[in-house]
Amino acid sequence: MPRRNGMEHKALQFIVTMGNDGVLQSELWRKLDATSREGSRIALKLEKKGLIRRERELCEGRWTYRLYPNRQPPSINSIIDCPCLMCPEDSRCGAWSTISPNNCRKLTNWILGIKEEEMNPSGDS
């Protein structure tokens, strides 16, 4: 049992690292040193848990599956323009402080996707 869970975990990690390119089922089992039967069972389990999706693909004249992760780990690009990263109030900001993310307009606007120029078209601060 622990071996199979370990295999599932390793399989999922590998599928996630392949990202949008996905990975052929056979390639994954070679990488994990698993049999195709064992591998198919793991892929089905991961799909049932909603962690991956399988898409049929014709490869060298044989039907197989390409496995894709349903979720990607967040990338640094998703927070690169977060106002907190360059905020002069950073050291004084905290959940229970007067300056707080709970009532920060800059952060709220960033989360909602509202650009500062849209809030203040004249450029006044």
Ligand code: SF4
């Ligand atoms: S929540 Fe607002 S005040 Fe606090 S660090 Fe982020 S941008 Fe600055």
